[in-house]
Every structure is written in C-alpha cells, then in structure tokens.
Amino acid sequence: MSSNASARYPVKVPPEKQAELYRLTNPPKVAWPTVMLLIWVAGGVIAVDAAALRGIIPLWGATILNIVAMYPFFHVMHDAFHRAASSNVKLNDWIGRIVLFAIGSHATLEASRYGHMMHHRFTNGPEDPDHYFHGSWWTLPFRWMTIDYYYVWYNLQSKDPRAWKVMKGTLPYTIATTAAVVALFSMGYGWELLMLWYLPNRLTWGLICCVFLWLPHLDGDENGELAHIRVGTASASSGDNLTAGTTMRLGFERILAPLMQWHNYHLIHHLWPTTPSYNHAKVWKLMEPELRERDLRIQKDFSLVPTLHIGGSTAVGAQ
Numbered sequence: 001m002s003s004n005a006s007a008r009y010p011v012k013v014p015p016e017k018q019a020e021l022y023r024l025t026n027p028p029k030v031a032w033p034t035v036m037l038l039i040w041v042a043g044g045v046i047a048v049d050a051a052a053l054r055g056i057i058p059l060w061g062a063t064i065l066n067i068v069a070m071y072p073f074f075h076v077m078h079d080a081f082h083r084a085a086s087s088n089v090k091l092n093d094w095i096g097r098i099v100l101f102a103i104g105s106h107a108t109l110e111a112s113r114y115g116h117m118m119h120h121r122f123t124n125g126p127e128d129p130d131h132y133f134h135g136s137w138w139t140l141p142f143r144w145m146t147i148d149y150y151y152v153w154y155n156l157q158s159k160d161p162r163a164w165k166v167m168k169g170t171l172p173y174t175i176a177t178t179a180a181v182v183a184l185f186s187m188g189y190g191w192e193l194l195m196l197w198y199l200p201n202r203l204t205w206g207l208i209c210c211v212f213l214w215l216p217h218l219d220g221d222e223n224g225e226l227a228h229i230r231v232g233t234a235s236a237s238s239g240d241n242l243t244a245g246t247t248m249r250l251g252f253e254r255i256l257a258p259l260m261q262w263h264n265y266h267l268i269h270h271l272w273p274t275t276p277s278y279n280h281a282k283v284w285k286l287m288e289p290e291l292r293e294r295d296l297r298i299q300k301d302f303s304l305v306p307t308l309h310i311g312g313s314t315a316v317g318a319q
Contacts, residue, residue: 003120004271007242011271011290020286024279025272027084027092033278034085037072038095042102044069049196059195066200067207073099074208075261075277081113082273103204104197106177107148111170114163115151120273123245124217124229129154133213134228144209145202211259216247216266219297220305229297243294244308246270248284251301257281267296 004010013021048069052062079085080096096109105112115129122128132150133143143150152170155163184193219229229245249256249264256264263269265280268287275283284291297306 003273004242009242011243011287011294013287013290017286021272021283024283024286025275027087027274027276029087030091031079031085031276031278034076034079034095034276038076038099038102041069041073041076041099045102052196053192059192063195063199066196067204070103070200070204071207072261073103073204074212077109077112078116078212079277080109081116084274084276104177104201105148106174107152108166108170108173110166111155112148112151114166115154118154119213120270123270128228130213130217131228133209134217134226137226140210140214141206144214145206147205147209147213212261212263212266215260215299215304216249216263218247218299218304218306226304241295242271243267243291244297247297247299247306249299249301253281267291 045066048057048062048065051057052059057065076085076099077096080092080099083089083092085095086092093109096113100107100109100112119128119130129151132154133140133147135143152167152174155167155170158164181193184190217229219227246266248267249260253264262277262280265284268275268280268283269277272283292312294311296309296311298309299306
C-alpha cells in the first residue's frame, strides 16, 4: 500500500509518470538483488563460522567478518516487511524468515514487522515506537543494539489484538532458539557463541538502527541538540506534513547509497513503502520535480541535522 496514496495531502503524480512510478514502486515476481543479498548474508555467516570453528581464522577476526556478512540483512528483512521482496506473499515472507534465522534472531518476521508497521502508521507521533531509538547520547548504543528486544516488549505491552496474535506465534520460536543457545552453552561452546553470534548480532543491530532508523528521523531541538522529529515541530508528523516527516540525504550518493542500502532516500520509502529499496534512487529521479515543490527535510552530504526547505525553495532550477 502506498502511504502517499492514503495521505491527506498526497504528492500529485503527473499522468505521464504514473505507469513508470507504478512499475518502480511495486514488487516484482522476485526481487533478484534482494535474493542475492540473502545469499550473501546466509552464505557469508555459514562460511565465516565454519572457518572459525575449523581454526582457519581467529574468533576475533570471525566477529568482524560476520558483521560484514550480516550488515546487508537489513535490506532483505526490511523489504520483506513491506512485501517488496516478491509479489508472491509466501515467497516474500520466507525470504524474510530465512535472513532473520541466518543472523540468529530470537524474534520472528511477524513480530518485527508489526513494530515497524506501527512506526509507519504513527511516524514521529506520540505512538511511534521508534522514539525509543532517540535519547541522551550515552544511551544511544544500548538503544540501538536492543531494537529487536524492544519491539518484542512493545508488542507485549500493546492492547492491539493483532500484536498479541503475532506474539502467540513468536513465543514458541523464541523459546526454541533460546533453548538452542542454552544447550550449546552447556556443551562448552559459550566463547564461540559470544564471538560468532552474540557480538556480531548485537553490533550489526546497532549499526542498522543507527543508519536506518535514527539518522533519517533526526531533527535539531531548541537547543541545537539532536532529537527525533516530533509532532509540534516545524515538520510535525508525516500525517501533517507528508514529505517533511523524514529526511532525504543528498550528496555523495555513489558512496552513501550502497552504505545506507538506498535509505539515504528514506523519504521515498515512507511515501511508497512497497518500493524495492534498490529502486529508491530511480523513484527520486522520476519524482524529484514534484517532491521539490513540497516541504523537504534535507541532510546534505554527511550532516546530521537536516535543513527544512519550504516547498518550492529547492525546486529544480530555483536560485
């Protein structure tokens, strides 16, 4: 479903662009770039763990290599959340489940998806669960590295019956994976578990949360300190100001697009969530004139605090 189409003040799409926009923002039968990244993650983790357990590489080196192998899992998981990995719903969801299993997640695709969908529903509003990932600077690493634990807690605290339905399916999986960890620890593999799974898993979650959930939703408060975009600020929620509820990062795209897995164009994702992430740049190029006529929060190059550009002030050709 397009968030833009369901918004109170949607971005108007010129008739001559509608067919191309539809093609770019809807999942293909199989998103092969996403599948290739799934193979990278699963194959990389298996290869690194096997090499470490055989003594070919040291455990500390395996920790670093597993972070490299795991990092692209966000693209796979996140596109599966939004059913952008395949137009076949069952295949899409299995792609997401496999990548989560490959990194050793205790949470299921469904549990993680529910929390993330609430972020899209209440972006920057009081009920947005992603406020958790913003706070005092010294708490940020802890917040980022506990994203999956927090989403489970968020679901359990919810009064929404859909959250409880999700958790009923999640708890048996969580118990089973926890039992597997306990069993391996009792068999004397505690150090290997720490170095091959827990440390790279937590550090990867931390990186992912920082890059994909924190950076694109930054604002500056009245004291110039970094804060989450909130209702009541100049940009308000995405519901009040659709195109200024999250940021666009412009500059150094050739470097930042692969590093940020195309979420330097994070606004595109919030406008058209079913877009395969690798199409974000193409959608931006297609819709740039129309989007520049709206309010935009732009992070330039490597800056943290975005600048709010009032509609038309950054229009193509504007002085």
